[in-house]
Amino acid sequence: MGVGTTGQGGRMSKGSRRQVTLEDVARLAGVSASTVSRSLSMPHMVRASVRESVLWAVSRLGYVPHGAARALARRRNATIGVIIPSLRFTVFADLVESLQAELGAAGYSVLLGHAGSDLRYEADQATALLSRGIDALVLVGNAHDQSLERMATNTGIPVVTTFDYRLDAPYPCVGIDNQAAGRALVDHLLDLGHTRIAALMPDERFNDRAARRLAGVRGALADRGLALHPQHLVLGDGAAEVGRAAMAELLGREPSPSAVVCFSDLVAIGAVVECRARAVSVPGAVSVAGFSGIGLAELTHPAITTVSFSAVDIGREAARLVLDRLDGDGQAPSVEVPHRLEQRASTAAPGP
Amino acid sequence: MGVGTTGQGGRMSKGSRRQVTLEDVARLAGVSASTVSRSLSMPHMVRASVRESVLWAVSRLGYVPHGAARALARRRNATIGVIIPSLRFTVFADLVESLQAELGAAGYSVLLGHAGSDLRYEADQATALLSRGIDALVLVGNAHDQSLERMATNTGIPVVTTFDYRLDAPYPCVGIDNQAAGRALVDHLLDLGHTRIAALMPDERFNDRAARRLAGVRGALADRGLALHPQHLVLGDGAAEVGRAAMAELLGREPSPSAVVCFSDLVAIGAVVECRARAVSVPGAVSVAGFSGIGLAELTHPAITTVSFSAVDIGREAARLVLDRLDGDGQAPSVEVPHRLEQRASTAAPGP
DNA sequence: GTGCCATCTGCAAACGCTTGCAGGTAGGAT
DNA sequence: ATCCTACCTGCAAGCGTTTGCAGATGGCAC
Structure with a gap:
């Protein structure tokens, strides 16, 4: 040229x-x-x-x-990598926004990666971010590809995980107790008198949060001598359309469930929509519960019972943990963010 | 040490x-x-x-x-800055996700900034990203702070704007024709026989897309010898709760509107919710229309009439423009993404 | 007027990678 | 056997900042 x-x-x-x-x-x-x-x-x-x-x-x-020159000389990038499944899910968008605000205030930028629900792809994204230069990595969940974990320990950069709080987490984490949350939701339905309870959820092999919730669901059922009927487990990722389809599927199965727990509010909304389309009364004929407590779940008709928690809080606390590892004494402990059962109109005692 | x-x-x-x-x-x-x-x-x-x-x-x-070293030597960061108002709005989350996918495939990473609805803050974010090192900048809308524009020309990095297509745009842009879209929505209502049409929208001083839509609304009305009654313009940003509040406000005003156009689907959803809460029939007593065509608008009851377009397409095309400016011949022209009026159940001829 | 100290300022060596240029090697043609 | 030509590889000079160290400057006390 x-x-x-x-x-x-x-x-x-x-x-x-x-x-x-x-x-x-x-x-x-x-x-x-x-x-x-x-x-x-x-x-x-x-x-x-x-x-x-x-x-x-x-x-x-x-x-x-010149950022690159500065980063080179300072041996610090002032950039944090964040990998989430997808921004389409409100909770992750909230997480990112919250992280960005907190970290931005401390002088850090956010480099974003999307992982879908594939751990292998997540690891690729991590490689990309790592070689782009990040000082820390924020992930969703506690299950990750081995190559990612190796990379993390090799480079020695701090990792913080989100959305799943557990004592045996491999990295400092901030999130809810998914197992307890799943249990709470089902206990609520059991208390109402339901026995045929179904679950609409992502494939647990790719989603450790879902796996924990499912464990909670099974645990609550087992405690009352019940179990999840194989026909009552339908897989489907968190979009409303998927919820519709899954509910349609479920309504055609035997035995028919009297209550359905969805591992995402959007799925629950979709499920309710499908019920209305088929003139199946909610909660008259079937109760539907969601998960996450997104604002919309409160506005639908009927309003949807859900386990709510704050993704914004998770983001804030995750940012704190990251900053502690980077600029603090690195001692800040994992934090459990509270969840709460929001009883609303979409769940009620089963009909006769 | x-x-x-x-x-x-x-x-x-x-x-x-x-x-x-x-x-x-x-x-x-x-x-x-x-x-x-x-x-x-x-x-x-x-x-x-x-x-x-x-x-x-x-x-x-x-x-x-080591990314920084590489960037320094290559004089290229392989990073694109993206500044959006907020990830809470589906359309922007879609944009970012789409951009990220396209740019990622071409070897670029995305550095994210949130601007709220404040142009001044947007400029600050731009400074931050710029000094962090980006090869190009993607913005929302065509109205920006002077300092941002100066910075862009100074550094000479390519800028691409999104969501608002217009011929006189200062930078290459990809988006819809907001004015035509606003007009289409109102024409639809006028064709149904409405004359008292209200608008729920963000403050147009901070949102040039809204300003264009409003221009379209006013234009359509003027063409039929009508005008937007001052009492029929209610400001409020794009969340469902805001839509509820704004609708409540509007229902108390005189003269009462027979149709309401919302500049966002979530606001429309909120508006419909408020109507139901007050036993105001939609579309019997009042028609409600939304904007953007998010999936949810189709699932509500009644389904919401809206102007739909694809934020994912906008992201993809914006990525193309960016890549063209960076690795191509820099000649690729702005692109208008089509919008389409989706007539659904929330709008109908006004009652007697 | 001299000497000392505290502050500032400049020098130069990193930081880790890319790349133009020149030298080296091996293989084929003569 | 010799020379030429590709094809590879290494050298070293950056890329723009930061920062330890030492020198310079000025003020103050004596």
Whole structure:
């Protein structure tokens, strides 16, 4: 490129004008590059008058520090990697937004990766982020690909996991007790008198939160001498359309359930919609419960019983943990975020 | 630091084991650093046998390239900045996810910033991303703070805007024609026979998409000799709860509207919920229309009439534009993403 | 006027990777 | 056997900042 005759030695193509460097600012301000650097990141180390003229030069030139160079010299990227299954799920969007706010306030940026529900793909994303340069990694759940774990220990960067709190977690984590939450939901239904309880959930092999919830569901049933009928377990990921389809499937099965727990509110909403479409009364003919407590679950008709918790809180606490590992003493413990059963209109005692 | 007596010269604190470098790999593979570098990024330039032993050394050492160093040397970050109002809005989450997928496939990562609805804050985020090192910037809408625009031209990085297509856009853009969309929605209501039409929308001063839609609304009304009654304009940002509140407000006003257009589907959902709570029939007593075509709008009862478009398409096209500016010939033109009026059950001819 | 101290400032060496250039090697043609 | 030509590989010079160290500067006490 650049065969032109334009002198000056300057590039012309594609807006790649040479970037303004510390050196340029230094020259204009009549000081050395080190002084400029210090004026910007350790202001107290330079005399006020000098600092002032440096600042003037900076703004005159529109100088913007070069992040990569800074990261290289400082051996710190000021960037946190966050890998989530998908932004389409409100809870993860909330997590990211919350993380971003907290970390941003502490001077860190968020580099985002999407993993779908495939641990293998998650590991790939992690590699990408790692080689892009991150100081810490935030993940969802406690089940991860071996290669990811190895990478994490190799590079020695802190990892924090979210949404699943458990004592034996491999990394510091912040989340809810999914097992207890699953149990609470089913206990509620059992207390209402249900015995034929079904579950609409993601494949537990790819989703350790779902696995824990399912364990809670089974546990609660077992405690009353009941069990989850094989016909009562329908797999499906967290979209409303999926909830509809899964509910349709379920309604055609024998024995027919009197209550359905969904591991996501959107799925529950879809399930309710399907019921209405088939003139199956909720909660008259079948009770439906959701999970996560997204705002919408409260507005539907009927309002949906759910286990609610705050993804925003999870994000905030996760950010705290990350910052503790990075700038603190690294001792901050995992935190359990509370969940609460929200009894609403979509669940009731089973009909006769 | 490190006053300890542990030999080896190795650091011990906080997992900051010295990072494995190209040099280390080179030594183990018995070649020079350049060869390792080339083996990894220009494989065809190195003999297969050599490459193989390099790769072996790489995996043995668990070498991960240092992004900052690479970015510094290459003068390219392989990172794209994306600033959106908030992830809480489905459309923006879809945008980000789509962008991330497309850009990721091309080897770029996404650095995320949230701007709320404040242009000033957006500019701050842009500064942060810029100094973190990005090769291009994706924004929402075509109205931005002057300082942001100055920064963009100064640094010369490509900017692509989304969600608002217009011929006079300052940067290449991809989005819908918001004015036409607003007009289409109101024309639909006018065709049904409505004359008292209200709008629930964000403050147009902070949201140029809303401003354009409003222009469309006013235009459509004017064409039929009508106008938006001042009492019929209620401000409120895009959450369902806000829609409820705004609808409550609106129902108390005189003259009472016979139809309400909401500039977001969630707001429309909230509005419908509020109507039900007050036993105001939709569409019997009042028609309600939404905007964006999120999946949920189809599942509510009644299903909500809306102008739908694909945020995923916008993301994909925006990614194309970015890549064109970065790796292509930079000639790819702005693209208008189509919108479509989805007539559903929430709108009907006004009652007597 | 001299000497000492406290503050500031500049020098230069990293940080880890890329890449133009030149040298080396091996294989084929003569 | 010799020379030429590809094809590989290594050297070393950056890329823009940070930061330990030492030198410079100025103020103050004597």
